[in-house]
Amino acid sequence: IMEKWINLNNNIDIVFSNNDDMAVGSIRAIERAGKKLGTNNGEIMVLGVDATPNGIQSIKDGKMYATVKQDGKLEAKIIVDSIVDMINNNKNRTVLIEPEVITIENINEIEK
Structure with a gap:
């Protein structure tokens, strides 16, 4: 779905996903499209939910800005x-x- 959104709209600033797996999938699509991840102007900020190991690693790698931990x-x-x-x-x-x-x-x- 993210690939379609990128193709339809070149002005995406933030992606807030319902969970970290969706956020990681969005990150992959953003990278494949040649877009930059981050918080600066022209970059796409990605956020997720659940604080999963993949989400935590994506934050450490500088690819995802934040996740929301649910207990x-x-x-x-x-x-x-x-x-x-x-x-x-x-x-x-x-x-x-x-x-x-x-x-x-x-x-x-x-x-x-």
Whole structure:
């Protein structure tokens, strides 16, 4: 899909993908089209979601600007706790999980 977008529109500045695999696929298409990746004028910034090993490596390689880490275990625990709370106390609650944006500036923190 990214190859089609590049061919249809030469003014792409940012690609924000739903997951890191899609972001990595976009990176490959951008490179095949001879476009530059990055944050400077005329370059294409790529962002993903999930903080996968491929996404992290793409950030280290300077090809992807950022990914958003999602903690599946934490999300599952909150869901179960919310269901139990609804059953036991008839309470419906809203929970906000702060996203963690991973860039080259803080990439070493995710690996600890």
